[in-house]
Amino acid sequence: MPETTPWALALGQMALLVALGPLVTGLIQKLKARLQCRSGAGLLQPYSDLAKLFRKGSVRADTATSLFGAVPVLVLAATLSAAALVPVVYVAPQGSDGAVVPLGDAILLLGWLALGRFLTAAGALDAGGAFGGMGASREMTVATLVEPVLIVVAFSVAVAAGTTDLAGIVAHHTQGRHIFGAPDLLALFAMLVLLLAETGRIPVDNPDTHLELTMLHEGMLLEHSGPGLGCLVLAHHTKQIVVIALVQALFLPPMASSLSPRALAVAFLGFAGLTVVLALFLALIEASYAKLRFFRLPQFLGIGFVSAFLAAALRLL
Amino acid sequence: MTPELAARLIDAIGAFLLFTMIHILAASQLYRAIYVVAAQSVFIALAGAVLGAATDNLDLWIIAIVTLLVKAILLPWLLFGVVRRIRIHREIVSVIPITVTLAIAGVIVVVAFHLSSSLGSVTQAITGNALPVGISLTLMGVLVMMSRRTALVQMIGLFASENGIFFTAMAVSQGMPLIIEIGVILDVILGALVMGVLVLRVRSSIDSDIADLDRLRG
Numbered sequence: 252m253p254e255t256t257p258w259a260l261a262l263g264q265m266a267l268l269v270a271l272g273p274l275v276t277g278l279i280q281k282l283k284a285r286l287q288c289r290s291g292a293g294l295l296q297p298y299s300d301l302a303k304l305f306r307k308g309s310v311r312a313d314t315a316t317s318l319f320g321a322v323p324v325l326v327l328a329a330t331l332s333a334a335a336l337v338p339v340v341y342v343a344p345q346g347s348d349g350a351v352v353p354l355g356d357a358i359l360l361l362g363w364l365a366l367g368r369f370l371t372a373a374g375a376l377d378a379g380g381a382f383g384g385m386g387a388s389r390e391m392t393v394a395t396l397v398e399p400v401l402i403v404v405a406f407s408v409a410v411a412a413g414t415t416d417l418a419g420i421v422a423h424h425t426q427g428r429h430i431f432g433a434p435d436l437l438a439l440f441a442m443l444v445l446l447l448a449e450t451g452r453i454p455v456d457n458p459d460t461h462l463e464l465t466m467l468h469e470g471m472l473l474e475h476s477g478p479g480l481g482c483l484v485l486a487h488h489t490k491q492i493v494v495i496a497l498v499q500a501l502f503l504p505p506m507a508s509s510l511s512p513r514a515l516a517v518a519f520l521g522f523a524g525l526t527v528v529l530a531l532f533l534a535l536i537e538a539s540y541a542k543l544r545f546f547r548l549p550q551f552l553g554i555g556f557v558s559a560f561l562a563a564a565l566r567l568l
Numbered sequence: 569m570t571p572e573l574a575a576r577l578i579d580a581i582g583a584f585l586l587f588t589m590i591h592i593l594a595a596s597q598l599y600r601a602i603y604v605v606a607a608q609s610v611f612i613a614l615a616g617a618v619l620g621a622a623t624d625n626l627d628l629w630i631i632a633i634v635t636l637l638v639k640a641i642l643l644p645w646l647l648f649g650v651v652r653r654i655r656i657h658r659e660i661v662s663v664i665p666i667t668v669t670l671a672i673a674g675v676i677v678v679v680a681f682h683l684s685s686s687l688g689s690v691t692q693a694i695t696g697n698a699l700p701v702g703i704s705l706t707l708m709g710v711l712v713m714m715s716r717r718t719a720l721v722q723m724i725g726l727f728a729s730e731n732g733i734f735f736t737a738m739a740v741s742q743g744m745p746l747i748i749e750i751g752v753i754l755d756v757i758l759g760a761l762v763m764g765v766l767v768l769r770v771r772s773s774i775d776s777d778i779a780d781l782d783r784l785r786g
Contacts, residue, residue: 432576432579433586436580550594553670557670557677560677568682
């Protein structure tokens with residue numbers, strides 16, 4: 252294998268995730284609309300929204316510092332770095348020369364996501380708007396509930412694979428050495444609960460609202476406009492598909508271990524199929540549940556916490 | 569069905585049982601708790617059927633079917649009837665906050681694993697995690713009974729606890745004899761009926777729930 256190939260592969264998979272991110276958002280919104288007997292916007296609506304945002308000029312609050320202008324770019328950069336760490340369709344067979352993505356492991360990925368979250372909140376606080384402050388405070392509260400559980404889930408899978416490297420975990424799965432048992436099921440359940448929180452969807456957050464006190468993510472974006480807002484929205488689309496890809500990498504990786512076009516096509520179809528299934532899950536939950544009251548959230552996310560804890564206990568004890 | 573496949577299936581069902589149990593612990597609405605405990609009973613019946621298929625034991629099949637009919641259909645129906653009759657508000661009132669209950673559940677899991685490893689050489693019919701899972705299910709059911717104020721939810725805790733005991737019995741001894749299992753199920757039905765009548769009577773005579781009956785007056 253030539254020297255440059257791993258990097259090209261990592262960047263290629265990252266580009267794939269970024270390109271497909273808005274489509275997944277569009278798909279979820281379309282499915283949700285159909286479930287609610289509306290016709291809904293087209294699948295490509297998020298792309299149009301992004302194009303519109305990047306064409307616009309931007310305004311800035313008088314109170315904002317120079318950090319405010321840098322935040323969208325930094326958030327997007329952090330999220331893209333996270334996207335580069337997830338194997339999507341291809342993973343090198345283990346033992347050849349380590350990971351195909353020689354960049355970092357699951358812990359670094361979660362770290363990038365946390366950094367993106369922190370920067371978004373910092374930007375919201377910097378602008379000084381009341382909604383932004385509220386949104387940031389709530390988002391950080393949710394973060395303290397979500398991130399430890401994500402780490403526990405990642406560890407419970409990593410213990411079985413013997414590595415925190417995502418490529419190693421995937422290789423462990425695809426080579427059939429992994430027996431899918433009770434710990435995996437529980438970790439998967441925990442991950443599905445977290446998926447709702449991480450993608451900012453009902454019952455944790457309502458992605459459709461801009462002007463309510465209940466909003467978390469949208470509240471933090473209120474002060475941003477134009478290309479800056481575009482960066483943040485794109486970062487959110489990307490984060491969503493990164494978490495979806497992470498679920499697949501940890502539990503059900505349909506990945507190719509050779510570079511033949513046929514294997515890659517099969518792997519891509521598997522990825523697309525599982526993504527549609529997860530999108531349907533998100534849309535179903537969103538169409539059939541109401542948003543939880545904020546102080547009920549620890550109770551809801553507690554389900555994820557105990558499940559993840561049980562998964563780790565089953566694996567370790 | 570090979571014993572190996574059966575062990576893996578039982579293991580997976582154990583995960584589903586634990587997940588439903590966490591849902592019962594976290595539920596803040598009565599209806600949801602009842603639905604979840606019904607789902608849990610379906611999984612218990614499935615586990616019985618799997619074990620029955622693996623061991624060619626007709627008794628286990630009968631127990632699975634009786635469990636399905638009684639615990640997954642009859643008892644939830646009874647509970648819904650009581651809920652409708654007394655028109656209580658649907659929120660579950662707990663003695664300690666539900667988040668604390670969930671944290672205690674985490675402790676229970678560790679205790680259960682410690683217990684089952686200190687039991688040492690118990691001959692397990694199913695290898696793997698079935699025994700600690702069964703123990704933690706039972707204890708979590710008791711936790712539900714302890715931490716909720718209303719009699720109905722305590723009943724749900726009782727059913728969940730009974731499911732846990734059933735699972736433990738399967739893990740240790742491939743299920744109890746048919747006659748004992750039938751007796752247990754009859755007891756559960758009787759308990760549900762008595763509890764239902766008690767709840768209705770208490771409500772109609774003093775308009776409160778059993779949590780308020782904590783003082784003796786002479």
